[in-house]
Amino acid sequence: MTTPILQATGLVKRYGRVTALAGSDLELLPGEILAVIGDNGAGKSSLIKALSGAVVPDEGEVLLDGSPVSFSTPLDARNAGIETVHQSLAVSPSLDIAANLFLGRELRRKGVLGSVFRMLDRAGMREEARRQLDALGIMTIQNPGQAVETLSGGQRQAVAVARAAAFGSRVVIMDEPTAALGVRESRAVLDLILQVRDRGLPVILISHNMPHVFEVADRIHIQRLGRRKAVVDPKSVSMSDAVAIMTGAMEPPD
Amino acid sequence: MTTPILQATGLVKRYGRVTALAGSDLELLPGEILAVIGDNGAGKSSLIKALSGAVVPDEGEVLLDGSPVSFSTPLDARNAGIETVHQSLAVSPSLDIAANLFLGRELRRKGVLGSVFRMLDRAGMREEARRQLDALGIMTIQNPGQAVETLSGGQRQAVAVARAAAFGSRVVIMDEPTAALGVRESRAVLDLILQVRDRGLPVILISHNMPHVFEVADRIHIQRLGRRKAVVDPKSVSMSDAVAIMTGAMEPPD
Amino acid sequence: MTAVVEQRDRSLLTRVQHVLHAQATIGPAVVLLTSVIVFALLSERFLTPGNISLILQQVAVVGTLAVGQTIVILTAGIDLSCGAIMVLTSIVMAKVASETGLPGLPALLLGFLVGTVCGLLNGMLVTRLKLPPFIVTLGTLNVFFALNLWYSGSATIRGSDMPSLLLWTGQTFTVGGTRITYGSILLVVLVAAMAFVLKNTAWGRHVYSTGDDLEASRLSGIRTARVLLSVYATAGLIYAVAAWTLIGRIASASPQAGQTDNLDSITAVVIGGTSLFGGRGAVVGSLIGALIVGVFRNGLALAGVDVLWQTMAVGVLIIVAVSLDQWIRKVKA
Amino acid sequence: MTAVVEQRDRSLLTRVQHVLHAQATIGPAVVLLTSVIVFALLSERFLTPGNISLILQQVAVVGTLAVGQTIVILTAGIDLSCGAIMVLTSIVMAKVASETGLPGLPALLLGFLVGTVCGLLNGMLVTRLKLPPFIVTLGTLNVFFALNLWYSGSATIRGSDMPSLLLWTGQTFTVGGTRITYGSILLVVLVAAMAFVLKNTAWGRHVYSTGDDLEASRLSGIRTARVLLSVYATAGLIYAVAAWTLIGRIASASPQAGQTDNLDSITAVVIGGTSLFGGRGAVVGSLIGALIVGVFRNGLALAGVDVLWQTMAVGVLIIVAVSLDQWIRKVKA
Amino acid sequence: GGGSSGGAATLVGLVTKTDTNPFFVKMKEGAQQAATSSGATVQSFAGKQDGDNQSQVDAIENLIASGAKGILITPSDSKAIVPSVDKARAAGLLVIALDTQLEPANAADATFATDNYKAGLLIGQWAKAKFAKDGKQAKIALLDLNPNQVSVDVQRDQGFLEGFGVDVKDKNRIGDESDPRIVGHDVTDGAPEGGRTAMENLLQKDPGINLVYTINEPAAAGAYEALKAAGKEKDVVIVSVDGGCPGVDNVKAGVIGATSQQYPLKMAQLGVEAVSKFAKDGSKPQNTDTGVTLITDQPAEGVESKDSAFGLQNCWG
Ligand SMILES: Nc1ncnc2c1ncn2[C@@H]1O[C@H](COP(=O)(O)OP(=O)(O)OP(=O)(O)O)[C@@H](O)[C@H]1O
Ligand SMILES: Nc1ncnc2c1ncn2[C@@H]1O[C@H](COP(=O)(O)OP(=O)(O)OP(=O)(O)O)[C@@H](O)[C@H]1O
Ligand SMILES: OC[C@H]1O[C@](O)(CO)[C@@H](O)[C@@H]1O
């Protein structure tokens, strides 16, 4: 069996009296789209937060390419090549699109202006942003210099997705990226996910939308009560069975 | 033809340079579920905000039971029997469930305690809340005295939905009530909507989820570019045609 | 909605945290109790009835202001102008009575009216111009202070020129050999009444809800602008009550009084566990907060500690008390 | 994503609003210009080079503080302790030099160090204890002020006892017959440098982004705690520069100075158009804000208006300027 | 105000410590009166509170810019203000310190003030005689101005102690004494609120206090309220400085034992006249002691005093 590119074992995360993760495992194989489904509160977001450095798990281990890693900040995970679109879009409303795309990894000017005066290469970033957005074909944004707060919810979502897709080098994680999107916009994001996978990058996709999940996922991780209940193959399990496992109405096939 | 219970004609709403509503109409017939669909930014939320007093339209008219009304605050609409679940859940996190259910229409104690000292009937409200939640069968909340901030997103959604269903006397409006919900929770909300309709109350449902829309709607209002593009019958139009009209790929049949 | 996995906590600390969490104002109360015990051990004079009564007198003005400040902060506002409103109203009460010979009661009521109007002005600027309360009251602070200087002609009005009603708050009565001022009693009554109203009336609930999430409250059908207006106006009225207490305390009305009381009242509210972000807190906490500061200043003074270190102690206290309170609140129900 | 329906605005007012909106600090700039013109018409003495230079001198201290205050407010913080840090560092610089005979440069650097450490302490309390900046700095304000009283022994240190470097900011040079202090120049240089850094470096961007949405910034991979620490520390350093300017300005170091400068610096920032909610604003605006207040005070004084009305004017100014600015910002791009 | 047109009226600046102490209110009045009779214009400024040096610095500069001929100032910080005074003098203005000496005193062209040391000395001597006569052991509380060791504060406090026969050690420093009769010092900001709290604190330290020195009468009024609330007003002797009408009333009522009366109106009048004269012929005035009178209804052997009737005839505010 191939080593998983990203693996978690026995993750535990407590918030006060609530245990969000009660010993959860996860395996992401190279080049696959792994969907994560589960009821509200099943611990899906908590799981991917632990994988992306957004929270530090109380117990358990995360392995990247087989070697243990410990992310204490989102930056650590990002530096390891893991890009995440969080459920609560992590964008800065007052900054423009280009600034948001490059947030935390700004390009600097060449020469002394950059090295001594630490000047940003604004033009470079705008151009690059323009290029990325075009390449992804996800939307026709007029001007990467537009402030994100002037975008609609769907457009903001697109910026966050574009950022992850553009910079992810090992893993891309998306937490309900289409929840607020219209039909057409959702379609574009699904296409983008497939596109990313086709570039060879594995994707973790959290979604409540079963048709979407069954359309794009290679494998489906079913989360229940803070644990991985099962991993199923969308080609061999029906949508209603997956939902039944998810809600506890049915035991997973073994 | 029956008079629509709620009707809007030529609504216009501008935000600075953006025109969210460019002369939008709407008709809600007695006892029906009217779905409103449209791209992100098509003006769906703006439309129902104008109907529920959350914003005051710049132009246009709203008629309730055939007579013109003008709601300058959400309270006006509520007093007229229109209950709304907004896309950005309007709940008060630090208050408990019962307090949220009765927010703005608190029950007072009987006798002088209530009339002179204006004391709240806390016990009465808790009991009534308990009863409402049970009757709706939407969830098993242990304790109506629990603060809303301790609930999961899905549970909060449920509180907002329960409030609208419990107090709506003329019209219930729901803006993407299932967007953040899991499969099971979405199911419960859809059942609730049907239940409300069966009580004889008409419902406006905004949703991006086409299967949901086609399952419950009696008629579908398609919003595009700030206007009503068409109203279609889900029994005679296919899902893909509805989406095509919504995105402008197809002209509505006339 | 998945049922939540509960678990029994093992650590003692977490258990303590839970017990404390159950009651909102218990954090400040613990701080108060602890400091009282420590100071009682440091000086046998501390726990005498006379000294307790003195502390109550010393916190009466700031404590009364803190009642008004609390309701403003509960709506996610802040009132930098409270001291200025208090001074202005104290001057109005005193000057009108001493110059026109207006009897005590109408003079007092006129002062209450002026305080209410000042508060209303704040409220109108906050709700109509939609400016942050910090900015509004930073502005009106200057305006009210200037009005006060102008109306008073910068002159102090002495107690002997005023009707006795205005000085009543400084009068004492004796209970079991201890002298207590009516001003202290007024504070306690005010706190009790406000606590009742906040807890048991729809208005109180709307105050919390407005501070918690303004837009959500508005969409829920609360007339948030009206709630805010009523809160600022009520706060103004309470500052006028504080003005009455102030007159009694210094037996005069001085246009330069109360200049540090803005921050002092905020300090009391904050130490008392009310969140600056609105929606959370209690007026009883603010009274306790004012008492904590009073106990520290008095206790340190008794122990012969220099004012300088009292100031330092208040600074440290703010940070420690609020941290403690936040630690207690961290446990979600 | 549906294309947005645009429309041409017809009303003149809306058009004016749009033009103003294009440039962030243009609101405050308009206010400044208008007031300069009005005062120039009221008094022929106002627009003389000497008077302009005087206004610059008078705003130098508050303006410098406002530079530090601006970056703190940009992160959605607030610094009530800036005046206390300034006074403390001015006393440290002056006393160390006058008592131990330390030469000017090391004394100055020591002061800078102390300011930075004070700021760092604020930053640590904000990031580690996760307390609201208002509360942290309300606490440290008392702590720093007490330290200042303690270290100074409450005594003013005279300029004649200090090395001349410490007084340099008060020295003047003459340009075209106008005397300009080095302190004013220092302020202008500081504003220019900070404006450059905020606009053109990643750090600047992260300051805005952290203030805009802390959690979003953290999730985007910004080390927000580090950004906040660096902001508070830098602000502390800038307050130390203000201390240097203060010493030059009053040619002495007084432990009693700067008590009202906290609110004054916030006033400058707020009039300058920076949002108290963080993420929006510019340091140039704060300089303009400080100048507006300075122009008003000076202009009214020249016109022979009583201080009382100057105070009133500042109050009204705050509200009017911020309302105007908000009105301009209402136009979404 | 006015003074915008060059050449017409002589502009005189008056910079007081605060706007609110009746003493300074009186000064403003005195200056105004003198200005009307000598054809000058007065523009007044004040600090935000006692001790606010920065506002006074700004005021001096604005007056220089306004073309004032002279400045009358009661310095809040007698040391820190000196460089600004130097600036004004260098710009050709006449600067007169009123009420409170600069440090050094000759930093001003002249000082028109009470001899504050003497004001303190008189009440100290009076208290000493009174306590000797009553055969009581004194327990002294000193309610000073602020921690800044301002000249007026130091002079009165030390004068009082010397008058009372306490070894003051460094005469330029408050609080370095080690006499067991002294219960303690506290600061009042020269205002009633501060006076009350300071009195309360010192009473806590030693409830047996029976002699209270206060920097001025507003502070004394606050102190009295504290004593009253503690039921001690009958057992304690208060001495003060100012001799304003309310203060003298208090002497009459027995609230204050003795007070050193000052003459702020005179200070301001002389000041305005001196500036007017300077504007005409450039002549500079001499230092003037505006006088001090001990007011008490319980005269003491060997200490010259007047009664409250005299006090009321000569009081201000
Ligand atoms: N910061 C937090 N503080 C307290 N409790 C939390 C926090 N984050 C999550 N929880 C709790 O942990 C549990 C798991 O939450 P999580 O967000 O991981 O669920 P989810 O599967 O992503 O749900 P959803 O589908 O609604 O997004 C829930 O009970 C939630 O209330
Ligand atoms: N408060 C506001 N200020 C400025 N622009 C707004 C505001 N509210 C809505 N808009 C703009 O009006 C347009 C219509 O928004 P609306 O929320 O009505 O769309 P919607 O159809 O509900 O979209 P979605 O499906 O994303 O909820 C959008 O371009 C939006 O950006
Ligand atoms: O605060 C001290 C000041 O108070 C006065 O006594 C007036 O009440 C002045 O003489 C003195 O300068």
Ligand SMILES: [Mg+2]
């Ligand atoms: Mg989630």
Ligand SMILES: [Mg+2]
């Ligand atoms: Mg919407």
